[in-house]
Structures are given as C-alpha cells and as structure tokens.
Amino acid sequence: MAMTVRRVTYEDQPEYQRLGSEAFGGGPRPVPARELWESAPDREWGVFDDGALASRLRVYGITSWFHGGRIPTAGIAGVAVEPERRGNGLVGAMFDAALAEARERGEAISTLFPSAPGIYRRLGYEVIGSFDDVDVQLDRVARTGPPAGVTTRRATVADVEAITAVHAAWASGQNGPLSRTEQPFWTPPEKYVGDYTGITLAVQDGVVSGFASWIRGTGDNPADTMMEVDDLIALTPEAARALWLTLGTFSTVVGTARVATSGSGAGMDPAWLVLPDLRLRRVAERPYMLRVLDVERALEGAWLAPVAGDVPFAVRGPEVGLSGAWTIEVSGGVAHLERTPVDLADAHHDRPVLTANGLALLYAGAQSARNLRLAGHLEGPETWDGALSAMFSGRQVHVRDYF
Template structure:
C-alpha cells in the first residue's frame, strides 16, 4: 500500500464526489463543470491509496470574529474516509497537509462542525459552542411587549448592505461568527433575498437595527405548521421585540418558529431575553470546534480584557505526532503549536513576545496549555481553573486568574453552517 496526500485536481472529481455521496447520503452527486470547479476558492485534499482516492476533505477560507477582530480562518468540511480504510490514520494525514497549507496562507485558526468530536479532539480541536435549531411556540412569542420607537418593514435587495452592517455590529461583540462581508462563499444580495419568504427589518429613526430572515412553511394548522427562521439579530431590545412580535403575528396559523441560534443558559443570545418566557426546545444541535494554528497571528492585536502586567504561558502540542501506517509515516495535527510566549494586554490590545525556553522546562515558571486547552481559552469557552480540571492546563497557577480574565467578556455565537 502506497499512500499519497495531495490537493485534489479536476480529474479526481468523479471519485471525490462519489465518496462524498457515499459518506453523507443524498444520492449521487454530479461532477461540476471544469469552469465551475476552477472558479471556486475552496481547497480540496485527498489521500490516495495506490492512486485510488481513499479519503477527502474541503477547506473554506474565510474570516471569523474573535476578540473584536476578523481572524483568517480555515473552515474544514466534507471529511470522509472509505469504510474499508477507516482507522488507518488517513484523517490525520489529510489534516496535517491541509492545516500546514492553511498556516502558510496566514490562516490563524481552523474550525469545523464535527460528526464525531472525538476524532478531531485528537488533532487539537475542541468544542467551543454549538449552532442549534430551537423550536419556540409562536403563541407565547406573540405576547412579547410592544417596542418603542421601532417599526418593521420588508427588506429588498437594496437593504442587504444595511443587513450586513447589522450582522457585523452584532458579530464584533461575539467570538465565533463568520464574517459576511465579501466572504467567498457568502451568497449574492439577489439570491439572499430570494431564498426566503421574507426578511423583516427593524428600523429606528431611519436606521436598520435588526433583521429576521424567515420561511413561512406550508399549512395553516398551528399544531403542525412550522416556520423556519435563519436569522434573528437585533442591536437593541426594542428591535428584538419588534422582530419577535412580527413572527408572533403568525400564531393563529403557525404554531412554531424553528430558529437557528446559538448559546444557552447564561450565554443565550440577548435577542431572546426580551421574550416573556424562554419556553424552547432544541431539535438539532451542531457542535462547533476550533483549533489554533498560529499563536502569534491569532493573538497579536486582539482586543482582550486589560490585565496588569505581562503574563507568561506555553503550549505543549501533544496532538502533533507521527505514526507508521500502511508503510507510510503519517504525521497528525498539522501546524505544531508548541512554544512559550509572554502576552501583555495592559492597554487592552494583545502584544506577544516569543520566549526562548524549552516547553519541557516551562512548567516551572508559567502555565502550560495543551492545543485543546488553548482553543477553549482563546474562545472564552472555559476558565483556566476548568482547564486544569480537564487536564488541559498544567504548571504554576500564579497567572490562572489573569488568563481567565483576559479572554473573558465575549460569548461564543455561530450563525452560519458550512
């Protein structure tokens, strides 16, 4: 068995599409035209066994909002391995090549929606949040308090720029949202408006301060009719009330709104906090995972909570390893994060300096994170104390409070599935 990992060419498309159809269902997938395939910015990788395609994945390049800025991101999707070849390290081999290329292209982090999180934890990814479909009863939504100073109207193509600005204003306060400004796979304004029954705008003094994109659904019996809401984003409480009340006005013929959202408990999206109660039911959950690819690019210039004085830390990336399978050396985990740094956020903007210290010796004078622990801390998903409980942080506890504080303040929210 001779294994080769390389970028997919157009001639590989029949087998690439076949394996995708086999892994994800939905029937045979047509091979795109050469012109269509060459026009995309996606990067496709595969492992070939004696020339036959045995595993595949796709990389989307985009930017994600983290700590007040847009961070270049490698989004991984479409990971599939032929069933006869599973368990032979092929996923790790593909990720090693794809993530190394991503780092060379300046992508500081990588994210994905896993079908099985355990596979990707071994590669340094960790679950930082979830993108879910939530059912909320419209008869209760209809009882939302009336807004003050906000009116609603239907959006047109001319409003897409204002909608994108609302999304950006919301996303800048979160960790995780994909930017919708000039992203290569984001849809055109015309197609975006045509996709929905309606996009409702919340307008205050002539300015768009919120929007909801919705598909009415079929039927007029509340017990069985479901409306789908892809976005409900509001920058003010009255904008949220106005949007919810518009959806609630369907309650005599539509019983449920199935809303795409993220966060739960204390981390719920603020637009939900204006509802008279939070009677909701999660029907679909999509965990979202993150891995840091480049510590300096991910953190330099990030708007973190100011902490007095410099804070040293290190990363021991045990996800990077090499194993021998099928006569080939397969390195796993992509870009190795191992190293030691000092971070200074006393002015609110992160500045990093790399320290010349062996990671093995770093436990004596600084906290040491695993790659998974760095992902969780970076996203603000777990405190330093919790990372110690999970085995993702070792070394001195002197700077634990500072690390927790500097990465807190923004919740993880996701609004786009890829």
C-alpha cells in the same frame, strides 16, 4: 500501501463525489462542470492509495470574528474516509497537509462541525460552542411586550447593505461568527432577498437596528405548521421585541418557529431575553470545534480584557509549529505577544502550559483556566490563572453559519 497525500484535481472528482455520497448519503453526486470547480474558492485534499482516493476533505478560506478582529480561518468540511480504510491514520495525515498549507496562507485558526468530536480532539480541536435549531411556540412569542420607538417593514434589495451592517455590528461583539465577507452570503442581493418569504427590518430613528429572515412554510393549522427563521439579529432590545412580535402575528396559522441560533442559558443571545416565555425545544445540535494554528497571528492585536503586568504561558501542541512559550501584555485593551525561549522539558520552568485543546477553549473564552486544569488541559503554576481567565472572557461564543 503506497499512500500519497495531495490536493485533489478535477480528474479526481468522480471518486471525490462518490466518497462524499457514501459518507453523507443523498444518492449519487454529479461531477461539477470544470469551470465551476476551477473557480470555486475552496481547497480539496485527499489521501490516495496506489492512485485510488481513500479519504477526502474540503477547506474553506474564511474569516471569523474573535476578540474584536476578523481572523483568517481554515474551515474544514466534507471529511470522509472509505469504510475499509477507517482507523488507519488517514485523517491525521490529510489534516497535517491541509493545515500546513493553511498556515502558509496565513490562516491563524481552523474550525469545523464534527460528526464525531473524539476524532478531532486528537488533532488539537475542541468544542467551543454549538449551532442549533430551536423550536419556539409563536403563541408565546406573540405575548412579547410592545417596543417603543420602533417600526418594522419588509426589506428590499436596496436594504442589503444595511442588513450586512447589522450583522457585522452584532458579530464583532462575539467570538465565533463568520464575517460573511469571503463567501457570497449576501450576493447577488437579489438572490439573497429572493431566498426568503420575507426579511423583516426593525427601524429606529430611521436606522435599521435589526432583521429577521424567514420562510413562511405551508399550511394554516398551528398544530402542524412551522416557519423557519435563519437569522434574528437585533442591536437593541426594542428591535428584538419588534422582530419577535412580527413573527408572533402568524400564531393563528403557524404554530412554531424553528430558529437557527446558538448559546443557551446564561450564554443565550440577548435577542431571546426579551421574550416573556423562554420555554423552547432544541431539535438539532451541531457542535462547533476550533483549533489554533498560529498563536501569534491569532492573538497579536486582539482586543482582550486588560490585566496588570505581563502574563506568561506556553503551549504543547500536536506539532512543532504550535508548541512554544510566549509572554502576553495587554496595553489599552490590545494584546502584544513576545515569544520566549523556554525549555518545556525542564521541570522548573516558570509558566502555565496549555494543551492545544486547552488553548482552543481559552482562546474562544469557552472555559476558565480553573476548568482547563480540571480537564487536564492546563498544568504548571497557578499564579496567572486569574489573569488568563480574565483576559479571554467578556465575549460569548456564537455561530450562525453551517459549512
């Protein structure tokens, strides 16, 4: 077979859309107007067999919050392979080309929502969290303790700037959320506000400290009526209580709120911790995977937990660009990296060695060094395990956007 990997052109769109329809359903997909396609910020890649499209993907150039910084990110979506050509290595070839371009553009990490995680583990991606839909009964929410010093009101277009500030303040303290600055999440403001039945604001001392965006749903029988909540983000427990209580006022006519969220158990978003009853039902789970593309761009200047002394580590990645050895120092909470010439083939080298998957899990703060050893993603001396675990801990993984 004469296989070619290249960027998709507008002339390829009929086949690109056909392959997407086959893979993801939903019926035939129309070819977008040329001017819309040319102005779109995403990048499309394909593998062609004698000129015919055999596989495809899309790359979004976005930024994600990790360790207190907005990290340039290659968000992968829409991966599809013709069924007759699956299992022939087309995905790997396509990713190699798309991620090489991403590194050239300065994108330090790549993330995706997999349909089958095992496919992407072989490419160095690992599951770091999940974006879920959770059902919570509104009659239980209505029993939330009353907040002190908080008022609620309906948002208008003039409040979008305050809403984005609340999101940024929350997201900057987590690992994983999109910054929502590259894609038109909030713009035009009229559309953002108009997409919801309501956006409720929690206001303390004249300052917006939380918001909930919701769609009421149809019906008035609590047994079968559901509202959807896209965002419930609060910067204080009082704001969280006020937002939940507002939703709870619907409990006589709406039985359930389906909330888009992430984290569970000890990793649950703190806005949930104010509820008197944490019984909930997870109805959809979307695992989220990460791969580091450029160690130095991902870590230099990151805000990490301070540890004493220099900490050496190395990575054996799926390609030369990710493999290497570094020494990391955290000064004033800020990480500084120095590449170190180390022969990883030498059995007597002096540092712990991560797989690409282990690096992704450690970077996200999703697993400790000890657990990475249990999973086979960290080997070598254990001297610095405590320091590695401590440096990357302290921020929970949360995701609030699907792409």
